[in-house]
Amino acid sequence: MLGSLSLLWLVAMTTSLVSKAQILTPQDYEEEDDEAVTTPSLAVPCDYDRCRHLQVSCKELQKVGPVACMCPGLSREDQQPDPPRLGEVQMVAEEGCAVVHWCAPFSPVNHYWLLFWESNGAPQRSGPLNATVRRAELKGLKSGGIYILCVVAANDAGESRVPEAGVEGPENWAGSSFGPCRKLIMPPRPVTLVHAAVGVGTALALLSCAALVWHFCLRERWGCPRRQGTAQASEAL
Structure with a gap:
């Protein structure tokens, strides 16, 4: 009689513990592993170009971005800047x-x-x-x-x-x-070159005209040798 009661009590306690226990599936184990292992986000260089016109400072870019980016190393603020x-x-x-x-x-x-x-x-x-x-x-x-x-x-x-x-x-x-x-x-201006070319062309034209005028004035003053020879030949005839 006592043995039967002990057996029934043991079966009841076992059933109660099994009903209260949480059954873990393989998916539950995977979710726990994902929560335990966290991959740190890698910092990327900031979109900063020191030769770009109207470039915002790198510190300002760090404040705007959703993720903190990396800036190039700078000298200390209490030192005079390096030459650009x-x-x-x-x-x-x-x-x-x-x-x-x-x-x-x-x-x-x-x-x-x-x-x-x-x-x-x-x-x-x-x-x-x-x-x-x-x-x-x-x-x-x-x-x-x-x-x-x-x-x-x-x-x-x-x-x-x-x-x-x-x-x-x-x-x-x-x-x-x-x-x-x-x-x-500084190269010379194109207008200056045009003016110089026009000036040189005008000077050459004036020089040519002066040479022609001088030549004809000499012919009129001293006479033409061919005309004198022709005149002498006609007088001899």
Whole structure:
């Protein structure tokens, strides 16, 4: 009797535990594994081009994007910026100007300006240009003039270095493709060439007319040898 009651109690307890237990399927195991393993998102470089005109700073791009991107390394803000790299310079002879392109240095920059001077002339400085600017127009250049052009970057710590004419002459700047300075030779304007051609043609025409007039005046003054010989022959007959 006691053995039967013990057996019934054991069967009841086993049934209760089985009903309360949670059956895990293979799909449940896969979901648990997915939750446990998290793949970290890889940071990508920011869409920043230091030679692009009106380029927003890389710090601003990091704030706008949904995922934090990586910026190129820059020097410290308490150090003067490195020199920019002067790029393509387009000479517009018809308007007497030059369109200057440059690339930003790997340094914090607050603003830029252009420094230029004619050979043996005093340096001239343009107005400040925004830190996003990478292209500017330089006006008032003389036809056939020779200029030295430099791009200067500035921040709170100071200005970027510009080569001195006494140490590094313009002949070195003209061959440098990565420096901040370059020698420019403004070509003559097409209108000036046309005027010169017209002037030379007019001078040649006047010279030819003067030569013809001088020749005929001499013939009228001294007479023509053929006419004198013909006149003498007719008198002899």
